[in-house]
Amino acid sequence: MVPLLFKKRINIFCGHYGSGKSEISVNAALKIKEEHNHVLLADMDIVNPFFRSVDAKNKLEDLGIKVVAPLFANTNVDVPALIPEISAALKNKSVYTVLDVGGDEDGARVLGRYHFDIPKDDYDMFFVFNRSRPMTQNLEDTVQYIMEIEAASRLKITKLINNTHFMDDTTQEDLLYGLELAREISLKTGIPLAATCVMDTMEPQPESIGESPVFVLKKNILMPF
Amino acid sequence: MxxxxxxxxxxxxxxxxxxxxxxxxxxxxxxxxxxxxxxxxxxxxxxxxxxxxxxxxxxxxxxxxxxxxxxxxxxxxxxxxxxxxxxxxxxxxxxxxxxxxxxxxxxxxxxxxxxxxxxxxxxxxxxxxxxxxxxxxxxxxxxxxxxxxxxxxxxxxxxxxxxxxxxxxxxxxxxxxxxxxxxxxxxxxxxxxxxxxxxxxxxxxxxxxxxxxxxxxxxxxxxxxxxxxxxxxxxxEQRYELYNCENADIILVAYGSVARICKGVIKEAKEQGINIGLVRPITLWPFPVDAFEKVIDIPSAFLTVEMSAGQMVEDVRLTVNGKKPVYFTGRMGGMIPTVNDIMSKIYEIKNELKI
Missing domain, CATH: 3.40.50.970 (Thiamin diphosphate (ThDP)-binding fold, Pyr/PP domains)
Incomplete structure (x- = not known):
């Protein structure tokens, strides 16, 4: 199995609501921290105030990863404001940055604000999809999301992440079912597949998922029960 | 399928x-x-x-x-x-x-x-x-x-x-x-x-x-x-779920997501040797009084858990009607009760009733 490698300084995760962007962002930040000293995770989700990457803040900060999140008018009411640290980190060549973007084109719109701060040769923008989600089950709908997110964010998506799963009920067939759609998207858009995600708790751990590299995830954002 | x-x-x-x-x-x-x-x-x-x-x-x-x-x-x-x-x-x-x-x-x-x-x-x-x-x-x-x-x-x-x-x-x-x-x-x-x-x-x-x-x-x-x-x-139209109520020392009453947390409590309590049950109202109106008729003789007490200052607990008290003590624990303001919060309350009740 080939693991997913992060080759660029800026790693952006976007996609449909509930595709798994936040969990993947947290895992990506942890992975990048293994190799780089200065890592910042920006939770840029101004859309959804629940189950966010910032929920894993304590764990990440204990490991030396800086976590920033929008201010909800200094409380938790829904008037989000983006903070200046994100811009500073994007410009600082020694800071490896993970951007966890909100769902759909609505969430991606905030990226447009940082458009000029993102060096075009030093970023990867990953489109995360889960084929078991109702709005990203086929090629047409999923490519529509890709186009809408690119238009809203003013950035090109550079890689795909197949995060097809049914939580604890996920089987190898589900991963392959997602891979099939990933292949179709790649063929249609030319965007290469970066990896298929597998939870570390999945049993048995699949030995391989077609030609896809694998990104093994640990659960960091937990339910209250 | x-x-x-x-x-x-x-x-x-x-x-x-x-x-x-x-x-x-x-x-x-x-x-x-x-x-x-x-x-x-x-x-x-x-x-x-x-x-x-x-x-x-x-x-x-x-x-x-x-x-x-x-x-x-x-x-x-x-x-x-x-x-x-x-x-x-x-x-x-x-x-x-x-x-x-x-x-x-x-x-x-x-x-x-x-x-x-x-x-x-x-x-x-x-x-x-x-x-x-x-x-x-x-x-x-x-x-x-x-x-x-x-x-x-x-x-x-x-x-x-x-x-x-x-x-x-x-x-x-x-x-x-x-x-x-x-x-x-x-x-x-x-x-x-x-x-x-x-x-x-x-x-x-x-x-x-x-x-x-x-x-x-x-x-x-x-x-x-x-x-x-x-x-x-x-x-x-009364609907409810009874969960692990047989032989329960204390029966929790909770609905919605709090009932999910209570099921976690039941598992945790079992590991600590305490038998806890759950009445989960599915219809809040009509309040499922039938559920309480079925279990009223089983526990030493009822404990209602809510994300409120205690609202459904009033219906629980009306329904239990003094036959058993009814306790309450809850969180407010968007805070979610944890398994530990509820376990502490269970121990408090056990001490008070000497069970």
Missing amino acids: GQKLLMKGNEVIAEAAIRAGCRHYFGYPITPQTEIAHYMAKAMPKVGGVFLQAESEVSAINMVYGAASTGKRVMTSSSSPGISLKMEGISYAAGAQLPAVIVNIMRGGPGLGGIQPSQSDYFQATKGGGHGDYHMVVLAPSSVQELYELTVEAFNIADRYRILTMILGDGVLGQMMEVVNFRDEEKIETYDKSWATCGHNNEREHNIITSIHIDPVILEQWNNDLQKKYRLIYEK
Whole structure:
């Protein structure tokens, strides 16, 4: 199995609501921290105030990863404001940055604000999809999301992440079912597949998922029960 | 076998409504339920339905009144402050005996409060909220699968009794993602809607949908008819789940997402050698008194757990009626009780009652 490698300084995760962007962002930040000293995770989700990457803040900060999140008018009411640290980190060549973007084109719109701060040769923008989600089950709908997110964010998506799963009920067939759609998207858009995600708790751990590299995830954002 | 998907609670409510034949949705966005409107906006045009973002909650509920008057299946959704705004329209629709489904994905109050989950609208949902002697059927799902099944059922109940049915969830349920198994086809019950105002073609007298009856004799009779209907629902529609109640030392009472936490408590308690049960009301109105009749002799005490200052606990006390002590623990303001919080309360009760 080939693991997913992060080759660029800026790693952006976007996609449909509930595709798994936040969990993947947290895992990506942890992975990048293994190799780089200065890592910042920006939770840029101004859309959804629940189950966010910032929920894993304590764990990440204990490991030396800086976590920033929008201010909800200094409380938790829904008037989000983006903070200046994100811009500073994007410009600082020694800071490896993970951007966890909100769902759909609505969430991606905030990226447009940082458009000029993102060096075009030093970023990867990953489109995360889960084929078991109702709005990203086929090629047409999923490519529509890709186009809408690119238009809203003013950035090109550079890689795909197949995060097809049914939580604890996920089987190898589900991963392959997602891979099939990933292949179709790649063929249609030319965007290469970066990896298929597998939870570390999945049993048995699949030995391989077609030609896809694998990104093994640990659960960091937990339910209250 | 039907379709299996991974969905957010709010999305499932919208999808279930469409599957139940709802083609009219009127709403106004508010966290933490906005995904219902978001999903409806994307999905309704594909099935020839109407999604309309009204200019306010007050407007949306009156659109519901209008659509329901024509006999069509209709839904609106909001979260706590928005439901308060809808209250006048809810009372009017209840008075006019209109069937419709109203969703409240509760957040912390009072006032504008916060956007984190809460259960502090229990009183509002079950004891009026609007003016007059009326009730809504109030359903309290506790999983994404149940949000699906009960939303479909909410439409059937609404039509069956010409009544407003409320889905009462909280921010956790609305936002959490779980696997949901859809049926190939929904059981859509059809009822006589000859009362509807949908055009008489000069073939019958015109129907009138109204809640105004100026003559007190007529208004009292109208109220008597409503109360008769409520008694029938009270007898027929109580729903609940009993979980691990046999031999329980203490029985927890909780609904919605808090019931999920309580199941975690039961597992934890078992490991510590304590036998705990759970009564989970699925209908909050009618309150499932039948459930308590079944278990009343079993425990030494009941412990109600809510994300509120203690609202459902009043119905638990009325139902238990002094036969056993009833305790309460809860969190407010968007805070969620933890397994540890509830375990500490259980030990406190055990010490106090020496059990």
